[in-house]
Amino acid sequence: MTTSKESLTTAGECASHDQDLLASCVHCGFCLEVCPTYKLTGDENNSPRGRLRLWREEAEGRLAQDPWTDFYTSECVGCLACESACPANVPYGTIFEQVKHEHVAAKRSRPPLVLRLAALLAARPALFNLALWPARLLRRTGLLTHRFLFAGRPAVVQSTADYAKQLMERHRPTGPRVAFLTGCLMEALFREINFATIRVLIENNVQVVIPPEQGCCGAFQEHTGLDGVQALQARNRQAFDLSEVQAVVSNSSGCGLALGKALAGRLPVRDVLSFLGEIGPVRRPRRDGAARVYVDLPCHLIHGQKMAGIPASVLDATGYQWELAPQARDCCGSGGVYNIQKPENSREILARKSAFLNEAKGDPVILATSNHVCMMQWNSARSGGLVHRPYRVQHVIQLLDPGEDLTVHKTASPGGK
Ligand code: SF4
Numbered sequence: 001m002t003t004s005k006e007s008l009t010t011a012g013e014c015a016s017h018d019q020d021l022l023a024s025c026v027h028c029g030f031c032l033e034v035c036p037t038y039k040l041t042g043d044e045n046n047s048p049r050g051r052l053r054l055w056r057e058e059a060e061g062r063l064a065q066d067p068w069t070d071f072y073t074s075e076c077v078g079c080l081a082c083e084s085a086c087p088a089n090v091p092y093g094t095i096f097e098q099v100k101h102e103h104v105a106a107k108r109s110r111p112p113l114v115l116r117l118a119a120l121l122a123a124r125p126a127l128f129n130l131a132l133w134p135a136r137l138l139r140r141t142g143l144l145t146h147r148f149l150f151a152g153r154p155a156v157v158q159s160t161a162d163y164a165k166q167l168m169e170r171h172r173p174t175g176p177r178v179a180f181l182t183g184c185l186m187e188a189l190f191r192e193i194n195f196a197t198i199r200v201l202i203e204n205n206v207q208v209v210i211p212p213e214q215g216c217c218g219a220f221q222e223h224t225g226l227d228g229v230q231a232l233q234a235r236n237r238q239a240f241d242l243s244e245v246q247a248v249v250s251n252s253s254g255c256g257l258a259l260g261k262a263l264a265g266r267l268p269v270r271d272v273l274s275f276l277g278e279i280g281p282v283r284r285p286r287r288d289g290a291a292r293v294y295v296d297l298p299c300h301l302i303h304g305q306k307m308a309g310i311p312a313s314v315l316d317a318t319g320y321q322w323e324l325a326p327q328a329r330d331c332c333g334s335g336g337v338y339n340i341q342k343p344e345n346s347r348e349i350l351a352r353k354s355a356f357l358n359e360a361k362g363d364p365v366i367l368a369t370s371n372h373v374c375m376m377q378w379n380s381a382r383s384g385g386l387v388h389r390p391y392r393v394q395h396v397i398q399l400l401d402p403g404e405d406l407t408v409h410k411t412a413s414p415g416g417k
């Protein structure tokens with residue numbers, strides 16, 4: 001392995017990583033107890049400290065390339081909990097992305113065909129949308145009843161951009177102006193969440209702009225180690241080269257994290273719930289006797305974007321009785337594409353985390369989070385037989401959704417002023 005320092009400024013295309021960064025680990029072990037794969041196996045090599053040591057030994061020529069190093073690299077979920085726990089600020093996520101890319105480039109690992117195809121499609125949003133149309137159709141007809149069973153029935157042919165434009169013309173909000181990242185999977189499969197996000201923003205008097213040239217955030221390529229991150233970042237830098245907006249908002253913590261890297265130093269990328277927390281969102285009436293909500297915190301929100309969580313003011317504004325899920329700060333095992341690459345580990349991590357739902361108070365119960373991949377993972381706890389009672393998985397923004405009859409609250413502004 002080579003040692004170019006610049007290579008770590010944008011992980012993805014350059015086939016080298018920085019020995020100084022690898023050497024920044026002081027071996028304290030504070031990261032071990034937060035690492036899901038270490039907790040699963042008790043194996044030091046399956047911990048952040050162990051992986052960093054393997055990569056460093058190899059980079060410094062003391063360890064030959066070894067299938068075990070490849071194996072332990074592939075075991076990492078990419079949850080970034082170790083970054084939050086690390087007193088030495090080791091940039092584990094950046095190093096991990098770089099190593100993964102090197103392993104794929106050197107054919108030491110090969111993502112499954114389905115992921116390679118999906119990565120190709122993700123770089124072409126129109127094609128991606130078309131390719132997932134059958135899944136949407138099956139969902140609408142009720143034939144696909146497990147992984148994508150979320151509320152809402154958006155018009156198949158109406159894009160989020162069309163929808164936002166219509167709502168903007170009808171309601172004419174006058175408050176802060178933001179751009180919105182529609183995403184590829186969000187737009188293709190979870191468009192009702194995009195629609196709900198647009199309604200909530202406009203109800204809160206936020207002006208929404210949707211740049212038409214935007215594309216995939218690059219998270220998919222980062223998760224798989226495949227090429228293409230830099231091209232996607234360049235495209236989004238061009239698409240979001242906007243002076244009239246104060247931020248880009250995203251309703252997926254993973255996509256927001258990836259786009260934030262592309263737009264670093266240009267435009268802030270904000271999680272929509274944290275943005276609403278600053279505004280002080282319109283409150284829904286109290287829903288006494290309604291569902292009880294358990295809130296889970298996506299890793300890419302709290303460890304990736306370094307947010308404290310989902311603002312309590314936003315959760316209170318849903319009107320539901322809510323509480324944090326037990327182990328809310330632990331990984332659910334989805335890890336972007338980890339549930340496809342390492343289904344057994346992923347299921348075991350989810351089993352530990354989701355067990356509480358079997359006994360959780362409330363009827364009905366909602367599991368609410370703010371990342372679509374986590375939503376799919378939580379949904380699989382029931383379809384995969386880990387949870388035996390009914391529950392609904394929703395994005396927190398859906399709990400704030402005013403529906404089509406929204407009224408714009410023109411007093412809303414950032415900071416509630
Ligand atoms: S990213 Fe998560 S799974 Fe990987 S080493 Fe860090 S804590 Fe463990």
Ligand code: SF4
Pocket residue numbers: 024025026027028029030031032048049052082085086087088089090
């Ligand atoms: S917490 Fe940081 S410095 Fe300590 S062992 Fe883990 S990665 Fe290394």
